[in-house]
Amino acid sequence: MLDDRNETPIVSRGFVGRRRAENASLPPGQYLTEDFPVLSAGPTPKIALDDWQFTLTTEDGAARKWNWKEFRALPSVSITTDIHCVTRWSKLATAWEGVSLDTLLDGVTTAATFAMAQSYGGYTTNLPLADLRGAKAWIAFRFGGENLAPEHGGPARLLVPHLYLWKSAKWIRGITLMLQDRPGFWESLGYNNYGDPWREQRYWGD
Numbered sequence: 001m002l003d004d005r006n007e008t009p010i011v012s013r014g015f016v017g018r019r020r021a022e023n024a025s026l027p028p029g030q031y032l033t034e035d036f037p038v039l040s041a042g043p044t045p046k047i048a049l050d051d052w053q054f055t056l057t058t059e060d061g062a063a064r065k066w067n068w069k070e071f072r073a074l075p076s077v078s079i080t081t082d083i084h085c086v087t088r089w090s091k092l093a094t095a096w097e098g099v100s101l102d103t104l105l106d107g108v109t110t111a112a113t114f115a116m117a118q119s120y121g122g123y124t125t126n127l128p129l130a131d132l133r134g135a136k137a138w139i140a141f142r143f144g145g146e147n148l149a150p151e152h153g154g155p156a157r158l159l160v161p162h163l164y165l166w167k168s169a170k171w172i173r174g175i176t177l178m179l180q181d182r183p184g185f186w187e188s189l190g191y192n193n194y195g196d197p198w199r200e201q202r203y204w205g206d
């Protein structure tokens, strides 16, 4: 009697434990990939470094601008992180170099709580300003030790790896801080407003 009662829970606990260990780095519904798929809603814009500019705009319309030389003179950091695409591929331990949004936002006075990332080519994506702060978001310009390839967002892209990768706007051109939230490109087409892969927030209503 006692033996029977003890055996079943021990076996099922062990099973659950093994499955957890195997999938510890993988959010629900994701699979691992070794290659780096390209997902772009339109053509890859061609941006000469001489013409590149990044603009940070507050809710008052006040803007800070960096040209490529000024941007690259900012302190940059190496980032090793897992990335998760809503189309279900995840890639572990990707290596990037970029400028932290904390650096770009340093000294900016704002009452905004939301942000809209804007790309060359017209793509947009929204996220809470808090998700850009606290060493969670970067403007990345190198991947795997090489300059970021144009199809992956070069010269520079937003990298916000704790959210699904559609939030990581390629060919970033600016970020606008907003007092009120507004949906970006995919968010207005039914994708989740926040996009936490660990809570599987793929679509509106998830």
Ligand SMILES: Nc1nc2c(c(=O)[nH]1)N[C@H]1C(S)=C(S)[C@@H](COP(=O)(O)O)O[C@H]1N2
Pocket: 036, 037, 038, 039, 040, 041, 042, 085, 086, 119, 120, 121, 123, 151, 152, 153, 165, 166, 167, 168, 169, 170, 171
């Ligand atoms: N400007 C821009 N950024 C974008 C996209 C896009 O179409 N345009 N696609 C998003 C989506 S849906 C994903 S999954 C990732 C893909 O990045 P990758 O092509 O480097 O894999 O970029 C995101 N950033």
Ligand SMILES: [Mo]
Pocket: 039, 085, 086, 087, 165, 166
């Ligand atoms: Mo995506």
